[in-house]
Amino acid sequence: MKTKRKLDSNTVLVFITIALFVVMYAIGCGIYQDKGFGNLQTFLNILINNAGLICVTCGMTCVMLTGGIDISVGSVIAMDCMLLVYGMTEWKMGAVQMVILILVIGLIFGAVQGFLVGYLEIQPFIVTMAGMFFARGMTAVICSGQISITEADNPTFYAWANSKINLPEFLGKANRHGKIVVPYIRPTVIIAFLVLILIFLMLKYTKFGRNLYAVGGNQMSATMMGLNVKKTKMLSHVLSSLLCSIGGILYCLNTMSGSVNQATGLEMDAIASAVIGGTLLTGGVGNVIGSFFGVMITGTITVLVNTNGKLLSSWANIATAALLCIFIILQSVFALVKARRNK
Numbered sequence: 001m002k003t004k005r006k007l008d009s010n011t012v013l014v015f016i017t018i019a020l021f022v023v024m025y026a027i028g029c030g031i032y033q034d035k036g037f038g039n040l041q042t043f044l045n046i047l048i049n050n051a052g053l054i055c056v057t058c059g060m061t062c063v064m065l066t067g068g069i070d071i072s073v074g075s076v077i078a079m080d081c082m083l084l085v086y087g088m089t090e091w092k093m094g095a096v097q098m099v100i101l102i103l104v105i106g107l108i109f110g111a112v113q114g115f116l117v118g119y120l121e122i123q124p125f126i127v128t129m130a131g132m133f134f135a136r137g138m139t140a141v142i143c144s145g146q147i148s149i150t151e152a153d154n155p156t157f158y159a160w161a162n163s164k165i166n167l168p169e170f171l172g173k174a175n176r177h178g179k180i181v182v183p184y185i186r187p188t189v190i191i192a193f194l195v196l197i198l199i200f201l202m203l204k205y206t207k208f209g210r211n212l213y214a215v216g217g218n219q220m221s222a223t224m225m226g227l228n229v230k231k232t233k234m235l236s237h238v239l240s241s242l243l244c245s246i247g248g249i250l251y252c253l254n255t256m257s258g259s260v261n262q263a264t265g266l267e268m269d270a271i272a273s274a275v276i277g278g279t280l281l282t283g284g285v286g287n288v289i290g291s292f293f294g295v296m297i298t299g300t301i302t303v304l305v306n307t308n309g310k311l312l313s314s315w316a317n318i319a320t321a322a323l324l325c326i327f328i329i330l331q332s333v334f335a336l337v338k339a340r341r342n343k
Contacts (some may be wrong), residue, residue, distance in 0.1 A: 013278030013330065020323075021293050025299055032307045041183045046299040048185065051192040052077065052251035054295050056279075059198045059243030060270040061291045063236050065203075065212040067219070067283030068117060070237065072131035073244045074266035076109060079117060079135040080248030082142045082258035088154040089147060095157040102245050107200040109135075110241025111294040114234030121230075124237075132267070139260050146259035149252075161253045163187055184257035192265055195246060199288045212236060214284025272320055273298055276327050280335075297323065 029038035036042060056073050063070045080102050087098045109131065116127045151158040164184040172182040205207035211232045214222040223229050251263065277294030279286025298320050305316045 002209075013327075013334065014287065014293070015279050016330070017290050017293045017297065017327075021297050021300065024304075026299060028300065028304050028307070032304070035307050037303070037307050039173060039183075040167075041181070042303065044183055044185050044189075046296060046303060047189045047192070049254065050295050050299045051186070051188040051260050052247040052254065053266065053273070053299075054192040054250075054292060055195045055247035055250060056266065057270045057273045057295050058195055058288045059240035059247075059315075060267075061274045061277070061279050061286055061288050062199065062203070062212060062243075063124070063240045064271075064274055064279050064281065065216045065283055065286055066233050066236050067216045068233065068236065069127045069271065069281075069297070070113070070131075070240050070244075071125065071267045071271075072109075072113070072128040072135055073240070073247075073270055074263045074268075075132045075135035075139070076106070076241065076244050077143070077248040077251050077263040077266060078258075078260065079139045080105070080245055081141045081252040081255065081262055082147075082251045082260075083147075084249065085147050085149050085256075085258035086143050088149055095154055095160065099249055102249055106241045106245025106248075107238060107286045110238035110244075117237055118230040118232070118234035136260070139258075139262075144260060146257060148257040150237030157253075158256075161189070161256055166189070172176065176330045185225060186253075188253050191246070191250060195243060196288055196292055199243075202253065203287060208232070209237065213284055216280075216285075218284070269295075269298060269320075275331075276323055277340065278327075278331075280331055281328070282335075 025043070031037075056077070060070060061074065083105075084098050084102060087093045087101070089094065093101075113127050113131050116122045117124045147160075149157055163186065167183045167185070169180060169182050172180040172202065174180055203212065211222070211227050214225065214227055215229050215232050219229055222232075253260070255262070273294035274286065274291045275281065275294070276297055277286065277288075277290030277292065279291060298316075300315075301319045301323075302316045305311050305313060305319075
């Protein structure tokens with residue numbers, strides 16, 4: 001019976017998300033086969049373009065497991081990208097130095113927000129909204145325009161951004177000229193998968209991971225069990241901001257630019273991906289595997305709209321909103337079923 005309850009509350013939602021992605025991608029391959037949607041490189045490009053979002057969504061999932069939320073991540077990524085680009089183009093700092101600086105800023109940013117949420121017990125939405133305004137404002141303070149990184153500015157970072165990992169040649173496909181085009185991935189995808197695996201293992205096998213679920217499931221019960229609820233909430237925000245900084249670095253490697261309006265709305269993409277992946281807004285239920293497939297679903301929707309060529313880009317947001325509503329309803333249904341079984 002214990003296994004069955006676990007399946008009903010969490011795993012079924014993940015299975016639904018995975019099945020939806022498979023069906024959606026299969027439909028896209030059938031409809032847009034002549035436009036190359038079925039090519040392996042198209043699938044790999046979804047991973048490449050969303051590597052940063054995968055990291056951010058992993059952090060968002062950890063915060064949401066405690067019953068909290070972090071709406072500052074989009075602005076933090078914009079600040080990270082601007083600082084990276086400005087530091088390497090104007091301050092002439094090295095790529096490794098700037099990456100370390102970004103990670104340190106992420107830890108400090110998360111520690112401040114986590115302290116306000118965990119120890120001062122201020123609502124996470126209010127705290128992270130303040131963080132959102134601060135990070136977006138700091139982005140404009142660093143530079144109000146749009147700047148880019150070229151090979152002349154920083155050869156190391158440029159080499160990182162343009163490096164490829166070629167897959168086996170038999171996976172390639174001949175182009176119109178008869179030449180075999182070998183599919184590839186970027187190192188950013190490898191980093192995103194490493195983050196995904198590490199967070200999955202952390203949530204499943206470590207004490208801290210279990211604490212996140214316990215705090216989100218029932219904060220009062222977690223306190224009575226002797227868990228340090230305040231510390232757990234603080235560390236969840238520190239982890240979220242750290243993963244956001246890693247995502248910002250990957251995001252910058254993909255765009256090679258910084259601007260004030262960069263990553264606008266990305267926090268909503270992360271929240272939507274986590275919810276579509278089965279993470280409850282009330283906390284206590286969810287995992288990063290489901291969140292990953294949530295990212296893949298939103299990424300696939302964007303590619304489908306772009307491949308069509310006749311639809312406005314806003315249709316991707318409409319489709320994501322519809323899916324979000326459906327999954328929120330599903331979560332409510334599962335919560336009602338669970339409550340009735342516990343009576």
